[in-house]
Amino acid sequence: MKLKNRITWLKWNFIMHSIQVIKPGYCDSIQDLGRFGYASIGVPVSGVMDALSAKMANALIRNSQQNAVLEMALIGPVLMFQKEAVIAISGADMSPKLNDIPVKMQTKLAVKTGDILSFGKAIYGCRSYLAVKNGFRTDKKLNSYAAFNGITDLVILKKGVIIPIGKQLKIFRFGHSSIKVDRQHFNNEVLDAYKGPEFELLTPKQQDILLTDGFQIVKNTRMAYQFADVPSLAHKCEILTSAVMPGTVQLTQSGKLMALMKDCQTTGGYPRILQLSDEAIAVLAQKNTCQKIKFKIIHL
């Protein structure tokens, strides 16, 4: 009764919306904060790689933080809005354009029926986030929208795909809420990390190398960031397969460091020498191949 009154009073006007993919980007997927509570049956957490930027995009249009966003990596897609919508873009700068006219990031934008939103190559950062009012509404699986192969039907956006989005308020107040980009989030090269369960397996000299050297990224996927081999970190320690999670930094016997990211498996067999903070995961998610990072130990 109360709700019904509210709705009448506000004269909400809802329209069902969707977005069509005209041209996919390098790796676009629908993500939310993750699929929690299913690790015991081997289901990865998934979810946005850079949670800070994704939350920012949602916040700009006063979405719930549970709303799904579109994550775009390296090169963004070309999208057509099938009805008007309210959106916001945050994260890596992919020079977003609305009908070929550059638009601002970090602010609320109105798009009209038939508008084309296009993204280019990331100028800085690696992953950009598009939020739409009331979120993307693909099929929820195991309590989450986060795309994952074998769990959700839609994994990577393909040409022609139509993605449902939440109902849009026809009248939306436009203030001047834009938020400055926190450059430190993109420029920071130091990742905060806790000592991992197997940190002590490293020799003091190896610990020293791990915490003073810079490590170059050679591969970057939603599963893991891999770093260039460091022969001086080679070791002969073996562990029985055990739990891993996003942010776990594993060290292979040959001295290869791998920082596991959101799509990582739930168990792994390499020593877990560090555990990145949530913030460090978000910072790393904006790094590209060839960039270097350092690790810094933090304590509980």
Add this chain to the structure above:
Amino acid sequence: MNPSFKAFGSKAILIEWPPQISETILLDILLFKQKIESRFKGFYDLTTAYNSLTIFLQNPITDFDKQVAILKNIYQTPIRLSNLDHYVWQIPVCYDLEFGLDLEFYLKSKNLSLDQLIDLHTKPLYTIHFLGFLPGFPYLGGLPETLNIPRKFNPSLNVPKGSVGIGGKQTGVYTMESPGGWYVIGKTPIPFFDVNLKDPCFLKAGDKIKFFEISKDDFYKISNEIEKQNYLVKMELYHA
């Protein structure tokens, strides 16, 4: 058995047993898991592996020592358990060259006949230590030593769903298409993971698996029955 406790990042606690693959440790882990589920608060997930149990906490740890004291107390307190039953699942496997993509290579390098392999592979009662690697993928203990083979040097890019493989000292079933480094010796028509079910995975840590051989005709017949939701995996209560 005196497990040890470590903080794993700021929002997880790792509990470890001696580094052995053993039934005794598995049962102790599962017992502790059930006690935690009924008496500990503030976690959103609880996972187990060969010799470890990980508690995923909703909030960052503020007082680690206090949490450990609570957990140690829970570990030591006897509890009346409601449901620690385990099942034996009968899993049909077709050991045919069509499905056993690496069968020829495997038999040659192990110097075994197909009959010997089937005999050795279907004999044991395999123990599910935990699920990981892929959704619903069971880590099985109990492979006869004579069937061990080092993992492939170059993993295959697309191992089909349902493939039964052997790698190192382990055997298992690929629950979905995935890259993998194990030698594929057969295929089961049973889906081990269905995201659309309320309980997507019928296998649980502590359960047992028994493989039995089926022909290619049976494979297609069972696949058909599964599609029509007309096939029930045979199972029975496990008595130690």
